[in-house]
Amino acid sequence: MSQHRPPGAPERPVAVPALPDLPEATVARLPEYLRALHNLAENGHDTVSSEWLATAAGVNSAKLRKDLSHLGSYGTRGVGYDVALLIDQIEYVLGLTQRRTVALVGVGNLGHALAGYDGFATRGFRIAALFDADPVRVGEEINGLVVRHVDELSRVATEESIAIGVIATPAAAAQRVADRLVAGGVTSILNFAPCVLSVPDGVDVRKVDLAVELQILSFHEHRKASLTALPAVGEAPLTPLPGNLAATDPQEAIGT
Amino acid sequence: MSQHRPPGAPERPVAVPALPDLPEATVARLPEYLRALHNLAENGHDTVSSEWLATAAGVNSAKLRKDLSHLGSYGTRGVGYDVALLIDQIEYVLGLTQRRTVALVGVGNLGHALAGYDGFATRGFRIAALFDADPVRVGEEINGLVVRHVDELSRVATEESIAIGVIATPAAAAQRVADRLVAGGVTSILNFAPCVLSVPDGVDVRKVDLAVELQILSFHEHRKASLTALPAVGEAPLTPLPGNLAATDPQEAIGT
DNA sequence: CGCGATTTGTGCGTGTCTTCACAAGCGCTT
DNA sequence: AAGCGCTTGTGAAGACACGCACAAATCGCG
Incomplete structure (x- = not known):
């Protein structure tokens, strides 16, 4: 309990003893x-x-x-x-008073970037191990860490008390990686692979799918375009749309 | 409904003429x-x-x-x-029947990976332009695209009818990039920078913050740990946790 | 010491999202 | 052609989230 309260409140004991369950x-x-x-x-x-x-x-x-x-x-x-x-x-x-160790699996395109992303380190997370299935990548050094083979994943996860596993592999490999993480005692997974993971109860999975975000934006673009095409609605464009952004364009104003 | 079947439509009718507004x-x-x-x-x-x-x-x-x-x-x-x-x-x-063009701003660590991410192309998005503020990076070729200077952003966005802007810059630069995207007529932004963007009405912003995802997972780790420390709850671990996975981590098991 | 300015904490109405449970509809079999 | 099993589509209820509006609390000042 790092909660040092140097000059603060000797009155108040430890502030938050029990963890409230938040929405x-x-x-x-x-x-x-x-x-x-x-x-x-x-x-x-x-x-x-x-x-x-x-x-x-x-x-x-x-x-x-x-x-x-x-x-x-x-x-x-x-x-x-x-x-x-x-x-x-x-x-x-948020449990950030202790530094949590992260294992990153998959050092391909995205994984490489994540390994070098300093936003993790600056916010209390330490990437403790990198893994990949490709023998060519195993042994490579990234940011001072050597890429290990994914076969070692479970063992290393246990040994190093990995708290969070980050999956940045192709979708086809993600489930097996998740299984190994779970076998290694990891109970929190951040999944960048575009697929649904099945994990036992008690294991939390959060998914980040970059393409999904774009698709959601695409929907709103589509909706906005169909609105401007139907001036019936009381929605006048505030900014004078640049150029001749075809108001009633059949293909949705992409034509120009 | 306007069910106007254009002459081109074969057997299958175009089916959804009007865009329903979905939750x-x-x-x-x-x-x-x-x-x-x-x-x-x-x-x-x-x-x-x-x-x-x-x-x-x-x-x-x-x-x-x-x-x-x-x-x-x-x-x-x-x-x-x-x-x-x-x-x-x-x-x-979702508006995926037309290919939407994407501009990616910031080809640093993360941006580089996004530029090479094939999940965009395979799902109907085309990265049409790359930008960066660093003169060293301008001119570099990534995946067949030449990195342009961010000063050209507004102009190019208009010219190329960019539909979606992706911001992968440091937080300090993100707002100015957003402003330029908006000035270039972009009405959908995907923001990877850890900051809040302010944009005019009618512009949609979605934010992806990798560190936030980890922090949310950290919370759940924290909560789970505080639960196992209090065996009062009727929550028994189903799987026999492998090895000596410090069940009573001194840093985590608060009370005990 | 009291008063007014300011800001938190929250009760409550409202809207959205989720889930259950079942009627309606479809195809296959007899 | 009628019955039966299966699956969709949806009404209704519950759970959750949101935002307003205001009482309670604190500070500063006269």
């Missing part, structure tokens, strides 16, 4: 708040109002207050939130 | 269904039941049926859904 939507927003708070702290602010923080995080202030209220009452009415205290609380709740 | 949650799942359907089609299946497809997509079958019902009635009771027809419908709704 999932709240959990997903806490990292965003945390990032905004770190920015504030770097700029010398020591308190912040919900309004300010909400704007910085891109959410409604009422939502932010409700989210933070789930952690406990760490604000001061009439003043705002203590930035440093709030950072501590959120980091504690 | 956002449904839109987010459609790409997953689509991927599962393509897998089925490759394996020779021509019909599929909601149960099967739901399993393949990792969702509840009732949810899947309700999602698909928003597109219209394209299933056959007692039989299931026609795979090819459903693919067509989903692709149409």
Whole structure:
């Protein structure tokens, strides 16, 4: 329990002894708040109002207050939130007070980039091992880590107490990698492969599919285009669309 | 409905003339269904039941049926859904019947990987231009595309009718890039930079933050650890955790 | 010491999402 | 042609999330 409270509150014992169970939507927003708070702290602010923080995080202030209220009452009415205290609380709740070790499987195109992504290290995660199935890649050194063969995955995961496994392999290999991660005791997986993983209860999987994001955007593009093509709706384009962006274009205004 | 069947249309009618406005949650799942359907089609299946497809997509079958019902009635009771027809419908709704052009800004660590990611091309997106602010990188050729300077962004975006902008720059540069994309007429942005973008109404932004995903997983790790530390809950580990996977990690098992 | 300005924390109405359960519909078999 | 099994599509209920609006609490100032 790193919770050093140097000058702070000797009154208050350990602040958050029990882990409250937060709504999932709240959990997903806490990292965003945390990032905004770190920015504030770097700029010398020591308190912040919900309004300010909400704007910085891109959410409604009422939502932010409700989210933070789930952690406990760490604000001061009439003043705002203590930035440093709030950072501590959120980091504690998110389990970031201890550095978690990450194993990255698949050092292809994407995996290579992830291995070099410093956003992980700067936010409390340490990539502890790299794996790949391709013998050509095994032995390669990336960012000071040697790529191991995926056959060693389970053993190494156990030995190194890997907390989180990141799968950046082709879809065809992802399930087997997941199985090995689970066999190695890993209970959290971040999956970049475009496929559904089946894992036993108690193992959390989050999926990031880059193409899916584009497809969602594509839908909105499609919808927006079909709206501008039907001027019936009371939706006038605010900005004068550049050029002759065909209003009633059969192929949806791509023609130009 | 406007069911205007253009002379070109063969047997199969164009089916969905008007774009239904779908729940956002449904839109987010459609790409997953689509991927599962393509897998089925490759394996020779021509019909599929909601149960099967739901399993393949990792969702509840009732949810899947309700999602698909928003597109219209394209299933056959007692039989299931026609795979090819459903693919067509989903692709149409998602606006994938036309290839959308993508501009990628920031060819650093992550951007480089995205530029080479074939998952975009295989799913109907074409990366049409690369940009970076670093003069050293400008002129470099990646995957057959020459990196241009970000100053050209607005102009090129307009000229090439870029539909989607992908931001893979450091956070500090992201807002300015977004502004330039908007100025170039781009109305959909996929943001990998860890910051909030402010854009005018009518512009859609989706954010992917790799570190946030890890932090969410970290929370669940933390919660799971605090649960195993309190055996009061009726939650017994199903699988005998392999080896000496520190069940009572001193740093994690708070109370004990 | 009291008052007003300010900001948090939250009760509550509203809307969205999820899930269950079942009627309606389809094809196959007899 | 009628019955039967199977699957879709959907009404309804529950769960969850959101945002308003306001009471409660705190600070600063006269």
